Amino acid sequence: MKRVIEPCTYLMASGFRGTIYTGVTSDLMARIAQHRDGTFDGFTKRYTAHLLVHFEMFGTMDQAITREKQIKNWRRQWKINLIEEANPRWRDLACELGFAPLSGRSAGDGS
Template identity: 55%
Template sequence: MEPAVYILASRKNGVLYIGVTAVLKRRVWEHKEGIGSAFTRRYGVHKLVYFEAHPTMESAISREKQLKNWKRAWKIALIESANPDWDDLWGEL
């Protein structure tokens, strides 16, 4: 188990999706294959642009809730602080 919080995007500055998972590689693969969630499938949100590993699922869930309450500008600033070109980080997993 490798708890993580992740952000997917449809494109740079596009639709964002924030999620939490115990197995990041599997979960992102599910999104890319269209079996992740209805929201990501509907809006074409398949590009992994940010992720954070966490020591426990509880801390990952807490961080997910925090990020979901952030303003959009703060989320974009977080993504760009680690991934300024909004590259798909799928290959890093």
């Protein structure tokens, strides 16, 4: 599995155009695993937002945090537009980073 250890802002979703969560981390791989495993309570566990649908890498944590705050203040449609610019089918980008597909979960087919 490819390690991605640098500051980033990311969006998780419950499914195609489903519930969206915006977060920030310095270790995307570890954070994806935490969200998928439900190792801590919170928004993504409650709404099963386990699909990585967008992420942006930054040089510093301050830059990533600034971007996270910006996105969190956006309207929902702006977040959807951001995701669909590069990921129109809302595929789980975690699979491209080496994670196994989530069983019974699909973003790209509208379910």
